[in-house]
Amino acid sequence: MRVLVHAGCFAKQEDDAYALAPWSRLLVSSEHTAAAPFVVGMLHPLIVQSWHSLGAWFHGRAPTPFAAAHGKGIFETAREQPGFVAVFNEAMASDSRLVGQVLVKKHAGVFEGARSMVDVGGCTGTLAAIVAEAFPHLKCTVLDLPHVVAAAAAAGTPNNLDFVGGNMFDHIPSADIMLLKSRTKAATVLCSRR
Known part of the structure; x- marks a missing residue:
């Protein structure tokens, strides 16, 4: 515990008691901005195996470490394994709640x-x-693949939020602000299309 206190994970209190430090509070799953689902997602065996395949990826021709480990991309694997897609989607949602x-x-x-x-x-x-909730005057649109937004739109959203099914390489709806949180695979695809 002393090492974790020194690293800032926990705070030492009196009489050998410990408290959460600011960043360790992020791992408490009862918090709205909890990062625990993200950590669980990143420690999923399919993801961890990707990290173990970095060497094969560097020396091979696979487009991503995930593909080097599994022979196909993360989204293809997610379509075939509903358990994984649930963990992965919750991990991404957890990260989005914190970033948001x-x-x-x-x-x-x-x-x-x-x-x-x-x-x-x-x-x-x-x-x-x-x-959308923080800025009710802002008309917000989510662009993702049709099968993704079909499920998402049914979940209930603020009035100023719409979902559009499509491919970002074909068309992106016009807007004052474009939010592109992280699209490493997309960047790879975009570079390979040039």
């Missing part, structure tokens, strides 16, 4: 004067919903 809270609290000025925002590859709309 920081975005609307610390960077609200980004949205000043804007009337519309599109979240490209926004999956279930977690991040866009946080922005």
Whole structure:
């Protein structure tokens, strides 16, 4: 425990008692901005196996470490394994909740004067919903593949949030703000199409 206190994971209190430090509070799953589902997702055996395949990826021709480990991409695997897709989607939603809270609290000025925002590859709309609730004047749109937004749109969302099925390489709806949280696979595809 002393090492974890020194590293900032926990705070030492009197009489050998310990308390959560700010970043370890993120791992408490009862918190709205908990990162615990993200950690669980990143420690899923399919993901961990990808990390163990970095050498094969560097020396091979697979487009990603995940493909080097499994012979196909993460999204193809997710379609075949519903248990994995549930863990993966919750991990991404967990990350989006944390990023969304920081975005609307610390960077609200980004949205000043804007009337519309599109979240490209926004999956279930977690991040866009946080922005839509914080800025009711902003018309928010989530663009993702049709089968992704079909399930997400049914979950109930703020009135100023819409879902559009499509491919970002074909068309992105016009908006004042484009949110592209992290699309490493997409960047790889975009570079290979040039």
